[in-house]
Amino acid sequence: xxxxxxxxxxAICVKGAYKTxxxxxxxxxxxxxxxxxxxxxxxxxxxxxxKSTLLNAIVGLVGLESGDIxxxxxxxxxxxxxxxxxxxxxxxxxxxxxxxxGNIYGMSEEEINKRAAHLIDFxxxxxxxxxxxxxxxxxxxxxSLAAALIHNPPLVVLDEPTVGVDPVLRNSIWDYxxxxxxxxxxxxxxTTHYIEETRQAHMIGLMRSGVLLCEDSPDNLLAxxxxxxxxxxxxxxxxxxxxxxxxNDEEDAELRKAxxxxxxxxxxxxxGNFFNSGRFKAExxxxxxxxxxxxxxxxxxIMVPLMSLICFNFGTGYEPKPFNxxxxxxxxxxxxxxxxxWRPNATCDFSLLSCRYLQKLDDKQVISNDxxxxxxxxxxxxxxxxxxxxxFPHNYSDAMAKMTEVLPFRHDPENDFIIKYSTIDIRxxxxxxxxxxxxxxxxxxxxxxxxxxxxxECGFEPRSAxxxxxxxxxxxxxxxxxxxxxxxxxxxxxxxFTMPMAYGVVIIMEERQSGATARSxxxxxxxxxxxGSHLIVQISxxxxxxxxxxxxxxxxxxxxxxxxxxALSLLFCLGxxxxxxxxxxxxxxxxxxAAGTVCTGFVIANVMVGGTMWPVEGVHPILQPVSxxxxxxxxxxxxxxxxxxxxxxxxxxxxxGFAASLGWTIVFVLAISTVIFVTKNRVFLxxxxx
Numbered sequence: 001x002x003x004x005x006x007x008x009x010x011a012i013c014v015k016g017a018y019k020t021x022x023x024x025x026x027x028x029x030x031x032x033x034x035x036x037x038x039x040x041x042x043x044x045x046x047x048x049x050x051k052s053t054l055l056n057a058i059v060g061l062v063g064l065e066s067g068d069i070x071x072x073x074x075x076x077x078x079x080x081x082x083x084x085x086x087x088x089x090x091x092x093x094x095x096x097x098x099x100x101x102g103n104i105y106g107m108s109e110e111e112i113n114k115r116a117a118h119l120i121d122f123x124x125x126x127x128x129x130x131x132x133x134x135x136x137x138x139x140x141x142x143x144s145l146a147a148a149l150i151h152n153p154p155l156v157v158l159d160e161p162t163v164g165v166d167p168v169l170r171n172s173i174w175d176y177x178x179x180x181x182x183x184x185x186x187x188x189x190x191t192t193h194y195i196e197e198t199r200q201a202h203m204i205g206l207m208r209s210g211v212l213l214c215e216d217s218p219d220n221l222l223a224x225x226x227x228x229x230x231x232x233x234x235x236x237x238x239x240x241x242x243x244x245x246x247x248n249d250e251e252d253a254e255l256r257k258a259x260x261x262x263x264x265x266x267x268x269x270x271x272g273n274f275f276n277s278g279r280f281k282a283e284x285x286x287x288x289x290x291x292x293x294x295x296x297x298x299x300x301x302i303m304v305p306l307m308s309l310i311c312f313n314f315g316t317g318y319e320p321k322p323f324n325x326x327x328x329x330x331x332x333x334x335x336x337x338x339x340x341x342w343r344p345n346a347t348c349d350f351s352l353l354s355c356r357y358l359q360k361l362d363d364k365q366v367i368s369n370d371x372x373x374x375x376x377x378x379x380x381x382x383x384x385x386x387x388x389x390x391x392f393p394h395n396y397s398d399a400m401a402k403m404t405e406v407l408p409f410r411h412d413p414e415n416d417f418i419i420k421y422s423t424i425d426i427r428x429x430x431x432x433x434x435x436x437x438x439x440x441x442x443x444x445x446x447x448x449x450x451x452x453x454x455x456x457e458c459g460f461e462p463r464s465a466x467x468x469x470x471x472x473x474x475x476x477x478x479x480x481x482x483x484x485x486x487x488x489x490x491x492x493x494x495x496x497f498t499m500p501m502a503y504g505v506v507i508i509m510e511e512r513q514s515g516a517t518a519r520s521x522x523x524x525x526x527x528x529x530x531x532g533s534h535l536i537v538q539i540s541x542x543x544x545x546x547x548x549x550x551x552x553x554x555x556x557x558x559x560x561x562x563x564x565x566x567a568l569s570l571l572f573c574l575g576x577x578x579x580x581x582x583x584x585x586x587x588x589x590x591x592x593x594a595a596g597t598v599c600t601g602f603v604i605a606n607v608m609v610g611g612t613m614w615p616v617e618g619v620h621p622i623l624q625p626v627s628x629x630x631x632x633x634x635x636x637x638x639x640x641x642x643x644x645x646x647x648x649x650x651x652x653x654x655x656x657g658f659a660a661s662l663g664w665t666i667v668f669v670l671a672i673s674t675v676i677f678v679t680k681n682r683v684f685l686x687x688x689x690x
Contacts (some may be wrong), residue, residue, distance in 0.1 A: 010070065011037040011155055011187035012058060017067035019053055019210075027053045028064070029210040035203070037072060038185040040177055042198030044234060045207035051191045052084050054207075055159050056685070058189070059522045063680040072187070073155060076524035077105050080153035083522075084160050084191075085515035086140045089286065090133035091293045093141055094125055096286075097132060098150050103282035104523045105151035112150070119146040122176065124169060131293065138164040145173070147519075156180070158190045162197065174200050175239035196232045206234050213237040274526050283525060283533030290507060291537060301502045301541050305495040305549045312491055313557050317484035322364040323439050326377035326386045329354050330394035336368040348458035350401035353450060354392040357424075360446040366439070374427070381429045387439055388428035393421045404460070476645045488559050489643060490612040493636040496571045497578040498603055499545055500538050504582020505595045508534060511584055512685060518684040527676050531583055537583070542575040562646035566654060567639055572633045573661040581631075587675050587683050606632050634660035 012035035019028040027050045035041040045051050056062045059070055059081045073079050088097060095116065102112035118119040121125055123142040132140060145161045156177075162170045178200055180186040192200070199218050206213040206221075214221065214237060218230060227233040291298045331354055332339050339355040340362060358368050369386065377389030393399070399422035426443065430436040436553055451465040474481075511517045517530065550568060554561040561567060581602075589595040606612065609619050609627045616627045627633055638657025641647040647654050675683055 011035045011039075011072045012041075012189065013068075013070040014054070014058070015068045015070075017054070018065040019050070019057065019062065020065060027056070027210050028067075031067075031207075031211055033205055033212060033640070034217065035187060035189055035647065036180055037187050039202035040181050040188045040190065040200065042201035042204045043189060043191045043207060044195055044198060044204060044230075045191075049207050049487045050210045051207055052159055055081075055083075055157055055189070055191070056682075059157055061518055061522060061685060071155065076522065077151060078154050079522065080148040080151065081519065081522045082144050082148040082156075082158045082161055083515055083519055086137075086144050086146055087515035088132050088140055089290075089511065089516050090514070091131050091290045091501060092286070094120065094135075095128060095129050096289065097143060097147055100282055100286055101147045101150050101523060104279050104520065104525060106276075106278055107151055115150050115152065116146075122172070126145055129551045138166070141165060142169075154186055156186060156188045158188065160191050160193060161300040162192055162194060170194075195234060196229060198230065198612075204230070205236055208237075209315065258390075274528050275532075276526075277528065279525050280529045280533060283520075283529055284536050287507075287533050287537045291541075297503055297506060298381070298541060301499055302544055302548060304502070305499055305545050306493075306552055308491065308495060309549060309552055309557070312488070313484065316481050316487065319438055320435060321438075322367045323365065323435065323442070324367050324369060324373040324386050325361070325391040325439075325636040326380060327358065327368045328371060328374060328377065328389065328391040330356075331396050335370045340368075348454070350397050350404075350454065353397040353400050353454070356450045356453070357446060360449050361442065364446060366446070368440050371502060378427060381427065384429070386429075387435060388426055390443075391425040393423075395421050396424070404455075404458075481644075485560065485644075487612055488553065489639040490606075490610065490632070490636045491573055492553060492571065493639060494603060494606050494610075494612070495549065496542070496546065496574045497632050498599060500542055500575055500578040501582040501585070501595075501599050503538060503541055504534065504579065505585055505592060505599065509581065509586040509589070509595060510634045511591050512684060513591075515685070521684050531672070534583065535579065538579045539575075542572070542579065546571055546575070560643045563642040563648060564642065566642040566648055570635050570639050570642065570657050570661075572652075573658055574632065577631045577661055577664035577668060580665050580672070584668050584672050584675070587672060605632055611636055630662045631660065 014031060014033040017028045017031040017033075018026060020026045031050075031054065033054070043051055043054070046195075053062065057064055058071065059079060071079075089100070090685055092100065098116040098119070099112055102115070107115075119125070123146055125139060125142050126135065127147060128134075132143065135143065141161065145158065148158065148161075148468050149154060154231065162173060165173065174197060177188050177190070181188055181202070190198075202217060204218055204221060205215045213234075216224070221230065221233050222228070225236055226232045227236065234601060327336055329336070329339065332352055336358065339352070342352060342355045344351070344356075361368065368390075371380065371389065374389060374391060377386065380386045381389060399418050399420075402418050404424050424447075428436065428439065448465065452462045454460075454546075455462045455465050508517075520530070521527075546568065550571065553559050554564070554567075581651065585595040585598060589598070605626070609616070610621050610630045610633050611627065616624065616633065619627050634653075635657040638654045641651065641653050649655065
């Protein structure tokens with residue numbers, strides 16, 4: 001089992017290490033390794049042999065299927081780790097990088113400045129105000145090495161630190177490591193592609209196919225194998241292993257059937273607290289610096305909701321007028337223009353009611369166009385030149401006058417004649433549902449207004465020209481609520497839920513894929529500190545989104561806002577499941593594209609079945625349960641009730657809105673915790689991790 005201080009004096013002792021990622025191919029196959037204190041241990045092997053997996057297991061990033069790892073570490077501060085990936089935060093400068101890791105390790109400002117100056121000078125790292133992204137590959141690798149050495153740890157694990165470094169500096173690095181081991185009694189584990197440079201190591205382990213072929217000093221290896229170089233020794237040992245490859249394959253088959261006892265967690269992994277104010281402050285400072293450096297992400301997060309609301313307000317809900325209609329007026333053949341200028345000679349004059357009607361339609365921006373025949377009009381409708389054709393019979397006005405005299409009708413031939421010739425025939429292009437509904441509304445209202453005017457002129461009761469229905473002042477909302485009023489709460493709800501993903505998915509995914517997050521975890525940063533620091537930034541951005549969007553929507557655009565406190569609280573709370581979801585996606589997705597695709601799917605689902613385009617009550621019964629479980633459904637319904645009805649916390653629908661946001665936040669937090677617990681920190685490894 002794992003112990004902090006091995007009794008036998010080894011800095012690292014690995015016994016019977018087995019590791020597989022897919023359950024079939026074993027990366028480590030019963031590996032044993034011993035690293036003595038105060039020595040340099042060179043771990044050699046081809047790519048894919050398991051070196052990085054072994055180092056990740058030693059530093060606690062991955063767990064073993066079976067086996068024990070004992071180290072001299074009492075806490076994570078005793079370890080300096082340089083992963084194979086550069087694992088640097090590109091938006092930091094050189095000094096900020098070293099300050100960040102120094103703060104994580106609990107160093108004082110004076111200690112950080114002193115060590116940073118020494119390492120920058122020794123490793124010839126350029127010190128500019130430019131981000132790390134501007135450094136060359138070799139410069140980044142040297143900075144990565146400096147970050148591992150900043151706190152002067154007793155145990156240093158370096159995964160290929162000299163790749164891309166010029167030979168002169170490479171020799172200087174090795175001299176520095178030798179001095180650390182011999183004079184400062186530091187322990188160094190190093191992997192490298194340059195086999196011969198490990199001649200300066202005290203001990204060499206030659207690794208292939210998940211096992212150590214041998215473990216001895218360079219001189220002993222050369223003598224035992226009668227070789228002139230370490231490379232020749234490695235080739236001979238690899239050839240011997242190849243002879244037994246069939247045996248190894250059979251062993252893998254047996255291992256797949258074996259049941260392993262999970263090793264206990266390393267003691268140094270248990271000793272750290274879950275939350276440290278110094279580490280948390282370093283993480284928060286880092287995140288706000290990222291926003292300052294890459295302000296485009298923050299600006300995007302603020303501007304997209306504003307631009308979406310502006311485009312929605314001025315691009316939706318306006319009537320697509322004017323409407324062009326073809327007119328066949330048999331009772332006034334002089335044409336539409338003459339009809340528009342016609343005025344009655346006396347009051348209660350029922351002559352040329354068709355002209356009165358066309359004048360009313362003109363006031364409603366329904367433009368009349370003369371056509372010769374119904375065939376010509378329908379042809380223009382088919383070619384989308386006209387929206388419809390309206391036909392007045394030659395004795396239309398006479399029939400309408402008689403209708404007012406004989407109402408209510410009894411069924412007889414004379415009344416059938418009146419009904420026939422008082423009816424206006426209309427043929428329309430009804431392929432556009434919006435235009436169809438608006439045009440029909442104008443046609444109905446125009447005729448009703450003509451009849452009301454005539455009844456007033458003739459001394460009749462104008463209400464008799466209406467249907468016996470009267471719509472009083474609405475109980476809730478305004479009388480003239482339009483499509484935008486209905487859709488606006490859904491739009492701002494979707495924006496408040498999805499916009500946190502712009503920061504979370506991009507920034508957190510980028511850090512994870514670069515390996516920087518894993519490196520911070522090895523340095524001692526806990527998942528609580530990682531997520532908490534991002535949460536501070538997310539809440540800050542979300543608050544700005546909420547204030548700016550609400551001011552635009554309710555103060556400037558004047559949408560209904562009857563209970564501001566409840567409405568703003570609902571929108572603020574709705575951001576939390578969005579923030580939690582933005583933390584979850586980067587942990588389970590391997591690319592920003594994949595995470596973005598999921599976000600897009602969420603938006604589409606909310607738009608299609610979440611009550612944006614159509615009330616959920618009208619959704620097909622099969623899909624209604626999907627609508628109910630969407631994170632924005634209940635908060636949006638509550639927001640409508642708060643805005644239109646002024647409802648408060650005493651109403652169940654308002655409470656459901658808050659409960660849905662809280663419930664989904666808990667669901668995503670539990671999902672995040674489960675992923676981290678199950679993967680044992682491997683979820684933080686970069687995209688190139690095994």
